[in-house]
Amino acid sequence: MKLIGGYTEEMRESIEKVEKTRDKRMKMEFEAMSMAERDEVLNKYHPDYKPELKRAVAIGPNKGDIAPNEVVDLLEAHPLITEKDIDLSKIDYDVDLLIIGGGGGGTVAALWANDNGIPAENILMVTKLRHGDANSMMAQGGIQAADREEDSPILHYLDVIGGGHFANKPDLVEALVKDAPFILKWHEELGVQYDKNPDGTYVERPGGGTSRFRLHSSKDYTGMEIMRVIRDEFRNREIPVLEFTPAIELLKDDEGNVAGAVLYNMETEQYFVVRAKATVLATGGFGRLHIQQFPTTNHYGATADGLVMAYRAGAKLRDLDTVQYHPTGAAYPEQIVGLLITEKVRGMGAQPVNKNGELFVFPMEPRDVEAASFIRECYGRGNGVVTPTGMHGIWLDSPMIEEINGEGAIHEGLDAMYRMYKRFGIDMTKDPILVYPTLHYQNGGVEIDANAQTSIPGLFAGGEVEGGVHGKNRLMGNSLLDYNVFGRRAGLSAAKWAQKRSKPGKLTLRHVSSYEKQLMDAGIKTDRRSPMLLPDYRGKKVLARMLDDVL
Amino acid sequence: MAEEEKNMITVYIMGKAHEVPAGLTIMKAMEYAGYQFIRGSGCRAGFCGACATVYRLAGEYKLRTALACQTAAEDGMFLTQLPFVPANRPEYHVDEIEPGPGTLAEYFPEITRCVSCNTCTKSCPQELDVMDYIQMSIRGDYESVSKLSFDCIQCGLCVARCPAEISHYHVAQLARRLYGKYFSPVPQHLLNRLEEIEAGKFDEAISELKGLGAEELEKRYVAREIEKIERGEVMDE
Numbered sequence: 086m087k088l089i090g091g092y093t094e095e096m097r098e099s100i101e102k103v104e105k106t107r108d109k110r111m112k113m114e115f116e117a118m119s120m121a122e123r124d125e126v127l128n129k130y131h132p133d134y135k136p137e138l139k140r141a142v143a144i145g146p147n148k149g150d151i152a153p154n155e156v157v158d159l160l161e162a163h164p165l166i167t168e169k170d171i172d173l174s175k176i177d178y179d180v181d182l183l184i185i186g187g188g189g190g191g192t193v194a195a196l197w198a199n200d201n202g203i204p205a206e207n208i209l210m211v212t213k214l215r216h217g218d219a220n221s222m223m224a225q226g227g228i229q230a231a232d233r234e235e236d237s238p239i240l241h242y243l244d245v246i247g248g249g250h251f252a253n254k255p256d257l258v259e260a261l262v263k264d265a266p267f268i269l270k271w272h273e274e275l276g277v278q279y280d281k282n283p284d285g286t287y288v289e290r291p292g293g294g295t296s297r298f299r300l301h302s303s304k305d306y307t308g309m310e311i312m313r314v315i316r317d318e319f320r321n322r323e324i325p326v327l328e329f330t331p332a333i334e335l336l337k338d339d340e341g342n343v344a345g346a347v348l349y350n351m352e353t354e355q356y357f358v359v360r361a362k363a364t365v366l367a368t369g370g371f372g373r374l375h376i377q378q379f380p381t382t383n384h385y386g387a388t389a390d391g392l393v394m395a396y397r398a399g400a401k402l403r404d405l406d407t408v409q410y411h412p413t414g415a416a417y418p419e420q421i422v423g424l425l426i427t428e429k430v431r432g433m434g435a436q437p438v439n440k441n442g443e444l445f446v447f448p449m450e451p452r453d454v455e456a457a458s459f460i461r462e463c464y465g466r467g468n469g470v471v472t473p474t475g476m477h478g479i480w481l482d483s484p485m486i487e488e489i490n491g492e493g494a495i496h497e498g499l500d501a502m503y504r505m506y507k508r509f510g511i512d513m514t515k516d517p518i519l520v521y522p523t524l525h526y527q528n529g530g531v532e533i534d535a536n537a538q539t540s541i542p543g544l545f546a547g548g549e550v551e552g553g554v555h556g557k558n559r560l561m562g563n564s565l566l567d568y569n570v571f572g573r574r575a576g577l578s579a580a581k582w583a584q585k586r587s588k589p590g591k592l593t594l595r596h597v598s599s600y601e602k603q604l605m606d607a608g609i610k611t612d613r614r615s616p617m618l619l620p621d622y623r624g625k626k627v628l629a630r631m632l633d634d635v636l
Numbered sequence: 637m638a639e640e641e642k643n644m645i646t647v648y649i650m651g652k653a654h655e656v657p658a659g660l661t662i663m664k665a666m667e668y669a670g671y672q673f674i675r676g677s678g679c680r681a682g683f684c685g686a687c688a689t690v691y692r693l694a695g696e697y698k699l700r701t702a703l704a705c706q707t708a709a710e711d712g713m714f715l716t717q718l719p720f721v722p723a724n725r726p727e728y729h730v731d732e733i734e735p736g737p738g739t740l741a742e743y744f745p746e747i748t749r750c751v752s753c754n755t756c757t758k759s760c761p762q763e764l765d766v767m768d769y770i771q772m773s774i775r776g777d778y779e780s781v782s783k784l785s786f787d788c789i790q791c792g793l794c795v796a797r798c799p800a801e802i803s804h805y806h807v808a809q810l811a812r813r814l815y816g817k818y819f820s821p822v823p824q825h826l827l828n829r830l831e832e833i834e835a836g837k838f839d840e841a842i843s844e845l846k847g848l849g850a851e852e853l854e855k856r857y858v859a860r861e862i863e864k865i866e867r868g869e870v871m872d873e
Binding site for chain 2: 119220231237242259262270274281291296298314320321385420421425500622624625
């Protein structure tokens with residue numbers, strides 16, 4: 086196949102049309118949709134609005150609630166261990182605070198618990214991959230905080246709850262928007278570097294569905310910058326961490342409190358018992374379930390383990406019926422299909438255009454609306470650009486960024502994106518890039534209150550694993566904020582809880598046996614087991630998923 | 637699938653030959669060959685440094701380095717992953733450090749052993765000027781170290797290749813934290829907003845919003861004014 090600057094001849098023909106319309110489009114404003122127009126495109130084209138690909142959960146606290154089949158499959162599955170497999174009288178780790186998950190939420194929880202009276206040696210972090218292998222590391226665009234004079238937490242609140250279809254839990258939204266400026270100040274004190282103007286103010290940009298420029302970034306490595314700083318701080322405090330040793334089941338005490346977990350060392354295949362006065366769940370989301378066969382922006386371990394463990398222990402979940410598809414995943418070249426193209430690309434001015442070079446949507450709709458519009462343009466109107474492997478995509482007119490912001494703006498603000506495309510022969514300062522929606526975020530999760538307390542005593546949760554903050558759709562820049570706000574609140578609440586309590590009594594896995602019985606009583610016959618821990622891509626399973634099956 | 641079978645290449649994973657379709661990344665090629673990663677696979681998108689890989693191409697003397705998730709597999713490639721690199725890292729507390737010209741060399745004395753061979757720079761999969769930032773570290777130039785090292789994903793390939801046994805990425809981490817904390821002040825508008833929040837300025841309005849039904853809330857949402865990008869405006873950095 087002959088490629089010119091990374092693209093096929095057919096794609097080049099379409100790029101010429103994009104170039105021809107650029108000057109005219111530069112001056113164009115595309116009207117944002119009305120609420121009715123939003124509903125129409127969502128109902129017809131958003132992958133969430135396909136009832137046949139979801140079903141009701143048959144057992145447990147959310148019995149009757151609808152979720153994608155891939156999620157329900159994991160909830161309606163046998164555990165990896167039974168009560169008989171583990172000797173709970175032999176305790177391998179006895180701590181005040183167990184933190185399950187080594188991403189942003191878990192790290193923030195550990196730091197704040199440590200700041201509030203839990204000594205490092207009485208904390209244990211366990212994580213499935215390495216400390217820091219998490220979606221937190223991959224977030225590019227930035228973090229929201231209403232800190233400009235022309236902005237306010239009130240507007241931030243309205244943006245979050247409108248973007249979430251008014252289904253968010255108000256107490257959680259309030260905590261999110263009011264804590265946001267405090268989180269930035271805490272980051273500054275730790276030495277996180279955010280982009281600043283020469284006058285010392287923050288550089289702030291718009292995100293989809295935000296009414297003010299409110300997005301703070303560190304180039305397009307925002308998640309990485311925050312994660313590596315908080316991890317560095319964690320390491321300096323010598324807080325113990327077990328890598329490649331995920332929790333596979335929560336433990337309870339005889340009063341029904343969560344009291345630790347059973348761990349599984351994936352490398353040595355050993356089980357360990359942790360007893361803990363308080364437990365923080367920070368296991369992240371479910372992108373690697375490849376819901377509806379979508380590719381994903383998520384890291385290798387995003388397999389919903391926390392949802393499964395919490396549900397078996399009796400925790401209530403919420404808002405799992407919706408899934409966030411990021412409008413702009415890479416659609417070409419093949420090697421990077423599904424990877425995240427940050428919303429900041431649009432935030433800096435690149436318009437989404439179809440194969441004829443036409444702008445067809447307001448570039449900054451909330452993510453679900455923008456994604457549904459892209460799908461409509463490709464499959465409803467037949468205006469997508471077709472790649473050599475048969476994928477359809479929309480151009481993001483990235484050369485506009487330098488025309489608007491001046492030469493060098495892409496290197497300055499989007500170096501990760503530039504580097505990724507360059508590795509595969511494409512120069513995004515000169516040519517547009519091709520995108521299509523990709524599975525990005527678990528909107529819902531384990532229900533918490535404003536103190537990050539779940540519905541089971543002794544169990545706290547922060548970050549993507551919890552639900553209610555974002556309602557049915559998260560806005561850009563609120564996931565980094567979420568794990569900081571609720572990771573912190575989980576750490577504080579867990580520390581307070583642990584300080585009030587003596588060592589848990591007899592540990593039990595009875596809830597796991599009782600869950601098995603519920604499965605049997607509901608007549609669910611399956612050989613599925615969960616948590617999944619790692620996706621299996623061996624052999625042909627690794628080849629890119631066929632997006633043509635989606636519609 | 638038929639076309640894919642026509643277009644197969646051979647890669648040697650730790651010396652063992654495997655036939656895989658052309659056009660996959662090294663990571664996907666290894667999975668296609670039957671490996672299920674526990675180590676060596678993290679974000680799969682070039683941000684985490686879990687999949688550092690060293691390889692040689694058929695007939696080449698050069699030892700190359702790459703991220704397995706960001707590099708296409710090639711016919712005749714001999715490769716192995718380097719999922720962990722031991723690197724020296726002292727303990728420090730940024731609150732207690734007064735950054736001076738010699739601070740970085742105090743915590744990482746080995747940086748003064750740099751022989752300027754440039755092997756670190758050549759091994760960096762992010763194409764950073766690693767040797768230059770080590771030189772800047774010796775001088776205590778925090779701003780330059782921050783700028784040059786900012787895109788570091790901490791994969792450790794530079795550390796594995798360095799003849800002077802420097803732990804480059806840890807040096808850069810400390811430098812960036814010190815620069816962020818001590819040389820880049822907290823914006824005044826952030827401090828003002830914090831004061832307003834602490835004084836309860838927004839509490840009443842937010843309580844009111846929390847009490848509204850969906851219909852009224854939607855009205856307020858639709859009525860809010862949207863700030864727009866000004867076309868043609870040249871933004872600062």
